[in-house]
Amino acid sequence: MTDFTCVIAQPIHQDGIELLHEAGIRVVHTPAPDPVSLGSVLGNADALIVRSAEVNRTMLDRARRLKLIGVHGVGVNAIDIAAATEHGVIVANTPGSNAQAVAEQAIALMFAAARRVPLADRTVREGDFFAFKYSVPMIELEGSTFGVVGFGNIGQRTARMAKGLGMRVITYSPNAPDSALAEVGVKRAQSLEVLLGDADIVSIHVALNEQTHNLIGRQELARMKPTALLINTGRGGTVDEIALAEMLAEERLAGAGLDVFAVEPIPYDHPLLALDNVVLSPHNGGSTATSMSRTARAVAQHVVDMSRGQLPTQVLNPLVITNQEAP
CATH class of the missing domain: 3.40.50.720 (NAD(P)-binding Rossmann-like Domain)
Structure with missing residues (x-):
């Protein structure tokens, strides 16, 4: 087990969770995806997986170790990407998986x-x-x-x-x-x-x-x-x-x-x-068993890559990478 911790804010397919466990990543599930509950567990998180949960500037201010927000799906409207970029946090989604x-x-x-x-x-x-x-x-x-x-x-x-x-x-x-x-x-x-x-x-x-x-x-x-x-x-x-x-x-x-x-x-x-x-229908268009497994594994792979010092694919705010590489 590494000291790399991933918080999962909303349910994802077990296949993705197993991929994280196989990589030795510590997985923490939040009791609820609201900003208060989620913010309370982000202090020691290296990565966060969300589906539609809000990630705002106040939460990112508390997430001192956070390196990655992995988005289960395509939509990122609930994430303050500008704040994530300022905090040096990569945001990566999973287009095409569903x-x-x-x-x-x-x-x-x-x-x-x-x-x-x-x-x-x-x-x-x-x-x-x-x-x-x-x-x-x-x-x-x-x-x-x-x-x-x-x-x-x-x-x-x-x-x-x-x-x-x-x-x-x-x-x-x-x-x-x-x-x-x-x-x-x-x-x-x-x-x-x-x-x-x-x-x-x-x-x-x-x-x-x-x-x-x-x-x-x-x-x-x-x-x-x-x-x-x-x-x-x-x-x-x-x-x-x-x-x-x-x-x-x-x-x-x-x-x-x-x-x-x-x-x-x-x-x-x-x-x-x-x-x-x-x-x-309740925004479940992408929620077939096949697509849920595919998407969960895709977002989990982003986390695994980060834990190994590699960049995930589908980075939405590459300025973070540019800033990290600058002398």
């Missing part, structure tokens, strides 16, 4: 919203069999247009699946190279507005930042067809949820499928919870 699972979740939500699966299930259980069958309209997907907003790893995988279903696929992703679109056989929309007006299903796959906050707002939603579906497995803050709820309630949009929310967990009084034409 891409297939999230892409499958996007397609699953599309099917569930198009065929009103949750409502169908509930009405069968309540004995309202024929009322649902003869009165609730549903959407057939083959031949429809699938719009992908953001053509990274997950967006590309989702596009491939949609094409396999016989859908026409377009994307709005200004930074995506033409070669990536050509490889999947996807056409580029010249603007977000064009995509929104053309697509029958819009699937969001962008990171959350200043440019993408409320990227799909009231005006953008109004450009969509009233028969269209909105799917979001990217980040909750990219969609104006209040405007979306209003559009769904007024049937100016046929349906939606959401795995992510601006505030998680979603507040109990959120207007989306009262609607039958939206399918909700």
Whole structure:
């Protein structure tokens, strides 16, 4: 056993924990992922593994030995990366490890919203069999247009699946190279507005930042067809949820499928919870057994590398490394 200590803030797959143990790393689990509980155990930590837990400047001030924050997944919105950089703490995430699972979740939500699966299930259980069958309209997907907003790893995988279903696929992703679109056989929309007006299903796959906050707002939603579906497995803050709820309630949009929310967990009084034409899941798009094992091992490997004096892959703040190498 080395004196290298890793704090795990939120549950990860046992395969990742075993990798840490095999490397002789001391593992500490926090009782809760809140800043107070987490901050109380960071004083002696060399590495920290988080999924969505907040890591702020105050916590980093107390983490005198901390060398690495390993992110289980892609999203780093809850981490103060600027403060981590100032404290000389490397932040490394695990992009791609859950891409297939999230892409499958996007397609699953599309099917569930198009065929009103949750409502169908509930009405069968309540004995309202024929009322649902003869009165609730549903959407057939083959031949429809699938719009992908953001053509990274997950967006590309989702596009491939949609094409396999016989859908026409377009994307709005200004930074995506033409070669990536050509490889999947996807056409580029010249603007977000064009995509929104053309697509029958819009699937969001962008990171959350200043440019993408409320990227799909009231005006953008109004450009969509009233028969269209909105799917979001990217980040909750990219969609104006209040405007979306209003559009769904007024049937100016046929349906939606959401795995992510601006505030998680979603507040109990959120207007989306009262609607039958939206399918909700608790940000578990990447949580298949296979992807959880893959992601846990990837983030654990970052920790193992650091414990051996090696740099992890996927460093998000390379300035830390530059500062350490400077004379």
